[in-house]
Amino acid sequence: MSKTLSFKTYSAKPADVERKWYVIDAEGQVLGRMAAEIARVLRGKHKPQFTPHVDTGDFIVVTNAEKVALSGNKENLKTYFSHSHYPGGVRVDSVKDLLRKKPEKIIEHAVWGMLPHNNLGRQLFRKLKVYAGTQHPHEAQAPTEMKIH
Known part of the structure; x- marks a missing residue:
């Protein structure tokens, strides 16, 4: 007698998802490689229930975040562009200025670009601190340290 195989696709339910907390030390980490790994974990692609x-x-x-590494000459050349939608409302910030003023924004911007740009992406982005x-x-959540290689 042969057993029948089930070929049903598993679909995770939001109530069934178990969430963990991870902490990443950005010191010396290359921005893009770190952001790609963060986006993968935020999305849940590291889990079989994805x-x-x-x-x-x-x-x-x-x-x-202030000690993140940038490859090449990006620290001097890379800029972030935004516009207020008003005439003359162009704002261009260099990475060097952002590292001094708001180093968190550099990592957030890199990760946001790697997430889906829809409601799900906004929900995922809220889990990044x-x-x-x-x-x-967030010590009360007992985050485990995550190494990025």
């Missing part, structure tokens, strides 16, 4: 339309990802806490220094207020 379902594209369900938030199956985990929480990420990034510390030492970025801090300039080594301290963060």
Whole structure:
């Protein structure tokens, strides 16, 4: 007698998802490689239960954002462009200025570009917590350290 195989596709339900907390030390990490790994974990692609339309990802806490590394000459050349939609409302910020003023924004911008740009992406992005220094207020969640190679 042969057993019948089930070929049904598994679809995760939001209530069934177990979320973990991870902490990443950004000191010396290359921005793009780190952002790609963060986006993968936020999305939940590291889990076998991954379902594209369900938030199956985990929480990420990034510390030492001011010590992130940029490959090549990006520290001098890379700029971030924004516009207020008013005449003359162009704003161009260099990476060097942002590292000094708001180092969290650099990592957030890189990760946001790697997430889906829809309601699910906004929901995923809320699980990213970025801090300039080594301290963060999420010790109660007992985050495990995640190494990025």
